[in-house]
Amino acid sequence: DAKTTQPTSMDCAEGRAANLPCNHSTISGNEYVYWYRQIHSQGPQYIIHGLKNNETNEMASLIITEDRKSSTLILPHATLRDTAVYYCIVNPGTASKLTFGTGTRLQVTL
Amino acid sequence: GAVVSQHPSWVICKSGTSVKIECRSLDFQATTMFWYRQFPKQSLMLMATSNEGSKATYEQGVEKDKFLINHASLTLSTLTVTSAHPEDSSFYICSAPPYGQANEQFFGPGTRLTVL
Numbered sequence: 001d002a003k004t005t006q007p008t009s010m011d012c013a014e015g016r017a018a019n020l021p022c023n024h025s026t027i028s029g030n031e032y033v034y035w036y037r038q039i040h041s042q043g044p045q046y047i048i049h050g051l052k053n054n055e056t057n058e059m060a061s062l063i064i065t066e067d068r069k070s071s072t073l074i075l076p077h078a079t080l081r082d083t084a085v086y087y088c089i090v091n092p093g094t095a096s097k098l099t100f101g102t103g104t105r106l107q108v109t110l
Numbered sequence: 111g112a113v114v115s116q117h118p119s120w121v122i123c124k125s126g127t128s129v130k131i132e133c134r135s136l137d138f139q140a141t142t143m144f145w146y147r148q149f150p151k152q153s154l155m156l157m158a159t160s161n162e163g164s165k166a167t168y169e170q171g172v173e174k175d176k177f178l179i180n181h182a183s184l185t186l187s188t189l190t191v192t193s194a195h196p197e198d199s200s201f202y203i204c205s206a207p208p209y210g211q212a213n214e215q216f217f218g219p220g221t222r223l224t225v226l
Contacts, residue, residue: 038154041222043205043218043220044217046214049214087153098205099156101153
C-alpha cells in the first residue's frame with residue numbers, strides 16, 4: 001500500500017472551513033484516496049473517496065491534485081462535533097484491507 | 111449507510127480467561143471482514159482478515175492460536191481472545207465491505223477489552 005503523510009494536528013475555529021492535507025506521492029494509478037475519521041472511542045467513519053476528480057458529498061469535499069500526489073479534505077463549516085482524528089488512506093478498493101497511518105487530530109474550537 | 115455492530119461494546123475479564131467478540135453486518139452481506147486493534151493514543155492496526163467459509167489470514171506478528179477468528183456466515187464474524195493477558199487490553203474494531211460493492215467499508219463501534 002502507498003504511504004501517506006499527514007500533519008499530526010490542526011486547529012480550526014467553529015464555522016470556518018477545515019482544510020486537511022495529505023501527501024501520497026507514491027500512489028499507484030489504480031489506487032483511490034479515501035478519508036475516514038475517528039471520533040474518540042468510536043469506530044472509524046467513512047467520509048469520502050476519489051480517484052482523480054474532485055469529489056463532494058454532504059460531509060466534505062475532496063480535492064486531488066492533477067498529479068495525484070496529494071489531496072485536501074475540506075470540511076466547509078466545521079463544528080465541534082467534527083473534532084476527531086482524520087485518516088487519509090490510499091487503497092485499490094475498499095474490499096481490500098485498509099492501512100491506517102497516524103492521521104491528523106483536528107480540534108475544532110469555539 | 112450500512113450498519114456494522116459489535117458485541118459486547120466493552121468487557122472486563124480476568125487474566126487467563128477467553129473472550130469472544132462478535133461482529134455483525136446488519137443490513138448487508140460480507141464475505142470478508144477485517145479485525146483491527148487499537149492501543150491508547152495509537153492508530154488502528156490490522157490483525158487479520160476474516161473470510162467466510164475459509165481460514166482467516168493473519169498479519170505478521172499476530173498469533174493465530176491466540177486470536178481465533180470464525181466467519182460463521184455472511185453476516186457474522188467472531189474474534190476470540192484466548193487466555194487473555196493484561197497486554198491484550200485494547201480497543202478491538204471490525205470492518206466489513208459490502209459484498210459486490212467497492213465504495214465504502216463500514217466499521218463497527220468497537221469493543222473495549224480490559225484484562226485484569
